[in-house]
Amino acid sequence: MNIPARWKLIAKRIREVGADAYLVKNPSNVRYLHCPTIPQDMLTALVVFRNARAVGIVSALESHRARDVNPDMEYHVIGNLPGVSTSSKNLKQGIKAVLEGADTVLTDSVERIRGVKFKKDSHLDKIRQSKEAEEIRYIKRACAITDKAAEGLVEFLRPGVTEMEVAEEIDRLMMANGAQGTAFSTIVAFGKNSGYPHHYPTKKKLRARDVVVCDFGAMYNGYCADMTRSYFIGTPTRKMKDVYEAVRESQAAGIKSAKLDMPTKAIDKACRDVIKEYGFG
Structure with a gap:
């Protein structure tokens, strides 16, 4: 990835609005402008100037690694000792x-310093x-790793295993297939728990005819996937099949309706209309 080219885009914005610099504090934005292929950046903040010069603000503890991952950037080290350098005063x-x-x-966050006007x-x-070609490749790879984990999980699902054990297996499968880490904490829900969108895995054991809902995603070179999959243990009931089919057709309708520059609420409506037709709206 051409990180200095990104600094130039920010510098162009700075000049367009007549500012002097751009302060970046949002962690994901900092990573985007420093080293996007790592899960968590070591910089505390970053400043880009009108001439596309970039300066990373980093703790003494992380300064050597910051220079190693991006030698093109200048660095300002804060704090004299590791462990105290991340205080708000030092920052x-x-x-x-x-x-x-x-x-x-300009800034992507909130900052107040006497004598400086922040916008x-x-x-x-x-x-x-707008994603670069390399970013798209990383996202596709993250999705492929996640998909492999979803397929591999089928053999592991059997009565008696717990939600926590299934979550652990999903994470193991993603890492075994090349994931750098997980995009978020893996969600696994059995039976009644599957009705909670953000359930946290417990020691609840899987029973025959339970519905299993898993929400998980791999991180690959700093880019993430997010996938939700439902599994039936044994033979599903008629209602289970109807709900599953409603969701499947809803997803297909949303994909089919999606067009460039289309409001996301219109895609959402296309999905919800199908669910309503099934009587679940």
Whole structure:
């Protein structure tokens, strides 16, 4: 990925609005402009200037690794000792030092420093909405890894296993297939628990004819997948089949309706209309 090219896009925005710099504090945005292929960036904040010069604000503890992953960036180290360098006081002092001489600064967050006028700006979010070819490859790979885990899980699902054991197996399968980590905490829900969208896995045991809902995703080179899959243990009831078919057709309708520049609420409506037709709306 051409990270300096991203700095140039930010610098262009800075010049367009007549500002002096852009302060980035949102962790995902910091990672996007420093080293997007790692799960969690070591920088505390990052500043891009009008000339596309970028300075990372980093703790003493993480400074060597930060330079290793991106030697093209300048760094301002905050704190004298590891462990105290992430305090808000040290961070504010670091930001102030890096922004010395700047009058107007765009930012993706909230910041207050005497003598500096900060303006909240969402342009970086808009830039990130358009994915580069390499980003798309990473997302597809994350999805493929997640899909393999979903397929491999079938053999593991049997009466007696717990939600926690299934969640552990899903994570193991993703890592075994090349995941860098998980995109979020894996959700596994049996029976009644499957009605809770964000259930946390417990020691509840799987029983025959339970419905199993799993929500999980792999992280690959810093990019994530998110997949939900439902499994039936034994022979599903008529109602179970009807609900499953309603959701399957709803998803297909949403995919078919999706067009460029289409409001997401219109796609949502296409999905919900199918569910209503089945009488579940």
